Amino acid sequence: MNLTHISLFSGIGGMDLAADWAGFTTIAQVERDPYCLKILNKHWPNVPKFEDICDVTSNTLGGGSNTKPTVLSGGFPCQPFSTAGKRQGQADDRYLWPEMLRLVQELRPAWVLGENVAGILSMGIDIPISDLEGAGYSVRTFVIPAVSVGAPHRRDRVFIVAYPKGQRLEERGLPLRTEPEKSLHEFSSEDVADSVITGLEGTEQQRAHRTGTKERKTCTLGAASQCDFDGGTNWSVEPDVGRVANGIPSRVDRLRSLGNAVVPQQAYPFFAAIAAIERGAT
Numbered sequence: 614m615n616l617t618h619i620s621l622f623s624g625i626g627g628m629d630l631a632a633d634w635a636g637f638t639t640i641a642q643v644e645r646d647p648y649c650l651k652i653l654n655k656h657w658p659n660v661p662k663f664e665d666i667c668d669v670t671s672n673t674l675g676g677g678s679n680t681k682p683t684v685l686s687g688g689f690p691c692q693p694f695s696t697a698g699k700r701q702g703q704a705d706d707r708y709l710w711p712e713m714l715r716l717v718q719e720l721r722p723a724w725v726l727g728e729n730v731a732g733i734l735s736m737g738i739d740i741p742i743s744d745l746e747g748a749g750y751s752v753r754t755f756v757i758p759a760v761s762v763g764a765p766h767r768r769d770r771v772f773i774v775a776y777p778k779g780q781r782l783e784e785r786g787l788p789l790r791t792e793p794e795k796s797l798h799e800f801s802s803e804d805v806a807d808s809v810i811t812g813l814e815g816t817e818q819q820r821a822h823r824t825g826t827k828e829r830k831t832c833t834l835g836a837a838s839q840c841d842f843d844g845g846t847n848w849s850v851e852p853d854v855g856r857v858a859n860g861i862p863s864r865v866d867r868l869r870s871l872g873n874a875v876v877p878q879q880a881y882p883f884f885a886a887i888a889a890i891e892r893g894a895t
Contacts, residue, residue, distance in 0.1 A: 621687030621713055625652040627875040628686045635884035648866035666712045671719055685722035687713045714744050724887050727773035728875050750775035762878035770879055
């Protein structure tokens, strides 16, 4: 089964890397930052790139199978919601969720995976949820800290997972359910949540297997303050990384890109769960 992925606001490819690990083929990337584009071109040289999401349509994507990917993902710009910024929300000119929604409505992907900083929870998480539900999708949200996948810092990220209501049931000739919480697909929403959490528990072991590094202790969700990493302690505040980056070319670009990026291991369980469901695994 060919699992396809379109990446919006790709950055340096954190979500794209997670999609690769789960067996997806990324068929398009949208990113306008010149430095990030260099990174994407290095690691995904054959994937079509688009710099302005406002110019992306089913026609510019080439039509055919590209018009309905398995997953449309996007970490729509977080600056409007970040506690490190002015927190202008929808008033910020970098608020591009409406453009992502437009592509959801036009392309009708089988799944939507959105990502943002935790600040969106107090500044408008209801908007993308309501918009997706209005477009005919069932929606669930998750807050996954980077510490839960072995990173030595909290770095909470909000993931928005959406699936067309009733579509999977119709495709398989099953009766439609009327309960909203069960309309995601023939598996309950709790099953999806369980598969994601199971994926989180296995992510660090898989990372160690892939990289040949030793397995680190993995934290229980929400228990960041009590986690140890390789015999050390969790950072109470992220340290200034300038001490390890001085003299490196494009230092400022690297730090900015890393700051905006999602830790791939945070996103991987969602792609893995979606892949399992699409392939018929229970």
